[in-house]
């Protein structure tokens with residue numbers, strides 16, 4: 600028999616055509632499902648792997664005190680600053696001691712109290728007019744310059760700015776026991 604001028608397909612041929620359509624639709628569905636799964640997996644994977652590729656972010660600015668508080672400071676003034684640091688998913692809030700040094704010209708400098716030798720806490724010794732580290736006897740001038748002892752460099756000065764009459768600092772950590780200041784991320 601003829602259909603539209605063509606011979607009619609046999610029932611076996613019809614079965615093959617139906618099966619081919621089904622396999623094509625099945626493959627299309629499979630590809631669609633796989634693509635959708637991949638699309639959904641991207642944000643999940645990004646979230647799960649975030650701590651592996653995210654670097655610890657730097658800290659924000661912390662208030663040290665009103666600029667006027669240091670106008671008459673003749674010796675370094677000890678202050679405690681609080682700051683948050685993000686490491687992967689975690690936000691860690693820390694406190695650290697700093698010293699504010701006022702130069703003769705009135706410029707304010709904020710020094711980390713972390714000893715650049717092996718990380719002990721340096722303190723200002725009024726009687727000796729020097730910073731002294733209790734661990735191995737490192738000594739520094741009031742402006743942080745290294746005087747004597749094992750520390751390979753002076754005390755680390757931190758980035759500062761003045762906002763609304765307040766002295767602010769961005770606390771940073773530096774590699775210990777190396778001659779040049781190397782910021783840790």
Ligand code: FES
Pocket residue numbers: 714715716717718719732733734735736737748749750
């Ligand atoms: S840790 Fe300060 S001198 Fe060694």
